[in-house]
Amino acid sequence: MLMPALLIRHRVADYPTWKVVFDEERASRWSNGCRGGQVFLNPDEPGEVLILLEWDDPVRARLYSQSDELQESMENAGVTDRPDVWLLELTDDVAS
Numbered sequence: 852m853l854m855p856a857l858l859i860r861h862r863v864a865d866y867p868t869w870k871v872v873f874d875e876e877r878a879s880r881w882s883n884g885c886r887g888g889q890v891f892l893n894p895d896e897p898g899e900v901l902i903l904l905e906w907d908d909p910v911r912a913r914l915y916s917q918s919d920e921l922q923e924s925m926e927n928a929g930v931t932d933r934p935d936v937w938l939l940e941l942t943d944d945v946a947s
Contacts, residue, residue, distance in 0.1 A: 854941040855909035856888075857916055859902045861925065861934035866892065869900065872928035879920060880904065884911035898931070913938055 863869040873890070888904035906912035915921060916936045925934060 855906040855912050856939045856941060857902075857904045857906060857912050858937045858939055859904070859916075859934055860936075861900060861930045862896075862898045862932045863900055864898065864929035864931050866898065866900070869928040869930070872924060873902075876924050879924075880915070883915040883918075884908055885915070909938060909940065 870890075884907040886905045886907055888902060891901040891903070893899035893901065904912075906915075916938065
């Protein structure tokens, strides 16, 4: 079974401020099909955030990624550039 995911990369003015808004949007993401995920910071690029979110359905993930709600949330959170957004499907887990 393929698992859809969104991978979002953007820069933020202030990570703690961004994180508060991101956390406040959890219920909205859940109601749109998000089932959890992970947040990564790039140690070599201050303010660069990558978010990997698991989704229940690729169509719902794409709709959310293009929604006015998400755009407004990113603006309120202090995103400073145009985000890169990829719709992905997990096909295999990699053994360590």
